[in-house]
Each structure stands twice: as C-alpha cells, then as structure tokens.
Amino acid sequence: MAHSEIPLSRPSITEREERLVLEVLRSGRLSIGPMVERFEQLIAERVGTRHAVACSSGTAGLHMVLASLGIGPGDEVVTTPFSFIASANAILYVGAKPVFADICPKSLNADPEAVERAIGPRTKAILAVEAFGNPTHMSEYARIASKHEIFLIEDCCEALGVRHEGRNAGAFGRAGVFGFYPNKQITTGEGGMVVTNDDRLADLCRSMRNQGRAVAGRGSIGTGASAGSWLSHERLGYNYRMSEVNAAIGVAQMERLDEIIAQRQRVANRYMQRLMDVPDLILPTIPEGAEMSWFVFVVRLAAGYTREERDRVIQGLRNHDIGAADYFPCIHLQPFYREAFGFREGQFPIAESVSQRTLALPFFGEMTDREIDLVAQTVQVILGREQLSRGTAR
Numbered sequence: 001m002a003h004s005e006i007p008l009s010r011p012s013i014t015e016r017e018e019r020l021v022l023e024v025l026r027s028g029r030l031s032i033g034p035m036v037e038r039f040e041q042l043i044a045e046r047v048g049t050r051h052a053v054a055c056s057s058g059t060a061g062l063h064m065v066l067a068s069l070g071i072g073p074g075d076e077v078v079t080t081p082f083s084f085i086a087s088a089n090a091i092l093y094v095g096a097k098p099v100f101a102d103i104c105p106k107s108l109n110a111d112p113e114a115v116e117r118a119i120g121p122r123t124k125a126i127l128a129v130e131a132f133g134n135p136t137h138m139s140e141y142a143r144i145a146s147k148h149e150i151f152l153i154e155d156c157c158e159a160l161g162v163r164h165e166g167r168n169a170g171a172f173g174r175a176g177v178f179g180f181y182p183n184k185q186i187t188t189g190e191g192g193m194v195v196t197n198d199d200r201l202a203d204l205c206r207s208m209r210n211q212g213r214a215v216a217g218r219g220s221i222g223t224g225a226s227a228g229s230w231l232s233h234e235r236l237g238y239n240y241r242m243s244e245v246n247a248a249i250g251v252a253q254m255e256r257l258d259e260i261i262a263q264r265q266r267v268a269n270r271y272m273q274r275l276m277d278v279p280d281l282i283l284p285t286i287p288e289g290a291e292m293s294w295f296v297f298v299v300r301l302a303a304g305y306t307r308e309e310r311d312r313v314i315q316g317l318r319n320h321d322i323g324a325a326d327y328f329p330c331i332h333l334q335p336f337y338r339e340a341f342g343f344r345e346g347q348f349p350i351a352e353s354v355s356q357r358t359l360a361l362p363f364f365g366e367m368t369d370r371e372i373d374l375v376a377q378t379v380q381v382i383l384g385r386e387q388l389s390r391g392t393a394r
C-alpha cells in the first residue's frame with residue numbers, strides 16, 4: 001500500500017502529554033496510582049456520572065459491564081450490525097447471543113423499531129452504539145429499555161464529548177463505555193473507561209479489572225470470607241488495568257478536550273463546505289440540537305453505487321497518498337460471524353447497503369485547510385471518473 005502522506009487519523013499530542021508521562025516515569029509508580037484516579041475523575045466530571053472506572057481498552061470495558069450486569073449464557077443482547085466488531089464481540093465474551101437490529105439509513109444507528117422488534121423473552125439488554133459519534137435515538141433506546149425492563153448499555157467509544165437532549169454521551173444508559181485507541185477523540189495509546197451512576201456496577205468493574213480483588217476502601221461487595229486481603233480474589237477477574245503512563249496521556253488529553261473538539265469541528269465544517277455540492281456524495285447528518293464531537297468523517301456514495309465502485313474510490317485516494325477506509329463492514333458478515341452463526345447477505349439490508357457505500361476520509365484536528373481542500377478535490381475528481389465510467393456524469 002502507498003505510504004499515506006495525509007493519514008486517516010493522527011492523535012493530537014502536545015508538550016503537556018509529554019510532561020505528564022515524564023512525571024509518571026520519574027515517580028517510579030507505573031501502575032495503580034494517582035494518575036489513573038485523576039483521569040477517572042476528569043471523565044466522571046465531564047460526563048456527569050458518579051463513577052468512572054479506567055481499564056485497558058474499550059473492549060475490556062464492554063466485557064466488564066456485561067459481566068457486571070450478570071448477562072451470560074442463554075441471554076440475548078440487541079445491538080447494531082453497523083459498528084466496530086468489538087461491540088458485538090463483548091456480548092460473545094460473556095456467552096450471550098448478539099441479536100442484530102437493522103439500522104436507520106440517516107443516523108446509521110440501530111432503528112428503534114427494529115430494536116423493539118428484536119426484543120424477546122431472553123433479551124437482557126440493548127447495547128447501543130453512537131455510530132461515528134451520532135447520538136440519535138439514544139433517548140428512545142432508553143425508553144424502550146425501561147419499558148421492557150432490560151438494561152441499556154451505551155457503547156459510546158466514538159462519542160466522547162457529544163451532547164444530545166440535555167444529556168452527555170455515556171449517561172443515557174445503566175453504563176457507558178469509552179475507548180481511547182489513537183483514532184478516537186482523545187487517546188491514551190490503548191485504554192477504556194466505564195461510566196455509571198450504579199455504585200455496585202462500578203465496584204464490580206473495579207474488582208474485575210484487578211483480578212477479582214476486593215475493592216480497596218469499600219470492603220467486600222461479594223461474600224468472600226477473607227475480603228480485603230490483597231490476595232483474596234472474590235470473583236473471576238481479569239487484568240484489565242490501565243497503567244499510570246497511559247492515564248497520564250489521558251489526563252493531558254482531558255485537560256485539552258474542548259480545544260481538541262473545536263479543532264475537529266473546524267475540520268468537519270470545512271469538509272462539509274467543500275463536499276456539499278459534490279454529486280452522488282452523501283454527507284454525515286447531525287441531529288437537531290446535538291453538540292457534536294467528531295470521531296471520524298465518513299461520507300457515502302449515493303444509492304446504486306456498488307461496493308466495487310466504493311473500493312475503487314478508496315484505492316484511488318490511497319494512490320494519491322490520502323488515507324481512506326471502509327468504515328464499517330457489517331459485523332454479521334465478518335468471516336467469523338458467518339462461520340460461527342451462519343449469518344449471510346440480505347439479513348440486514350439497510351446496514352449492508354450503507355456499509356458497502358461508506359468511506360472514511362482523513363480526519364484529525366491538526367489537518368490544515370490545504371490538506372482538507374486537497375482531499376475534497378481528489379474525492380471529487382475520483383468520483384467524477386466513476387460517474388463518467390457509469391454514464392451518470394452531470
């Protein structure tokens with residue numbers, strides 16, 4: 001593959017991140033320390049939840065939330081097929097069954113009606129995702145969950161800083177989970193965070209991330225006779241801890257969150273302007289009244305375009321040293337899901353039709369106007385070529 005001169009994404013790292021990382025390195029305390037607590041506090045304050053529990057990845061956070069809620073074999077969890085694979089994989093980790101609900105073609109999130117239809121006697125939770133940070137339908141999922149007396153779990157890995165209908169992403173359900181991989185709004189290298197107002201769920205996650213140990217200072221939340229001792233493991237746990245080094249990056253990133261969101265908004269605005277009038281290109285939609293925090297900039301080709309044509313556009317961009325990717329292939333059509341569960345084409349037609357026509361463009365806060373314009377212009381030229389070859393040029 002060609003070396004990308006304009007990468008798909010790039011984290012925003014300043015001297016502040018370097019300074020805090022150095023502070024940790026010099027402190028000699030590289031895990032289980034004050035930096036993780038500081039990071040947790042910053043996230044809890046921002047989202048407005050009582051608890052924030054840092055962990056090693058968004059995926060680990062989802063796993064712990066599902067396990068904390070007692071979801072397991074025989075249970076079903078309704079979720080979207082149009083997401084990063086981690087959101088459905090976490091359901092498999094606890095032995096439960098993901099039940100997909102087709103998406104709404106505008107928001108790209110699970111269609112609330114399809115979600116409600118997918119709920120059955122075994123359904124324990126809705127695992128909702130803000131696809132590309134779009135918070136549409138979150139309040140509706142919350143209403144559906146409470147009506148059916150099931151949990152709403154928010155996979156808000158793509159939505160840190162998003163606000164909608166008076167609530168922050170992460171605060172719509174029983175628990176929310178953020179991820180801090182380097183392409184997210186903020187990064188810790190690798191990392192994740194569970195947010196919740198549920199004291200018990202938070203304690204269970206704190207215990208589970210640390211090999212099932214009793215939670216320090218809170219005493220036992222299980223029934224372990226020797227609770228409180230460091231080597232007393234009360235439940236099946238994992239090593240899902242976040243290191244102090246990772247947390248230091250996160251603290252610096254959280255201090256700069258508003259600046260980071262504003263930079264990304266500027267890039268999104270300019271893309272919108274530059275791409276608005278390109279024929280056959282569908283731009284992202286933002287719900288009325290939402291305060292966005294952009295994760296990626298994903299556009300899609302008009303209905304009727306094929307996967308092959310979309311892939312040619314991606315390849316064309318890469319040939320010009322411009323990063324591009326097919327966010328997201330449908331989860332149910334991933335080789336593992338086809339093989340393990342027998343999913344096939346045609347089961348979730350809207351997700352499939354959208355997914356074969358989407359493409360992510362380079363997106364990061366430090367993109368220059370010149371870079372944005374170059375990407376927009378190249379998209380237009382390459383798409384024009386496709387239109388010529390199919391005879392739909394205008």
Ligand SMILES: *Cc1c(COP(=O)(O)O)cnc(C)c1O
Binds near residue numbers: 060
């Ligand atoms: C990034 C992401 C995750 C996983 O986060 P990791 O930190 O990479 O484990 C989960 N769900 C969605 C929707 C994501 O975008």
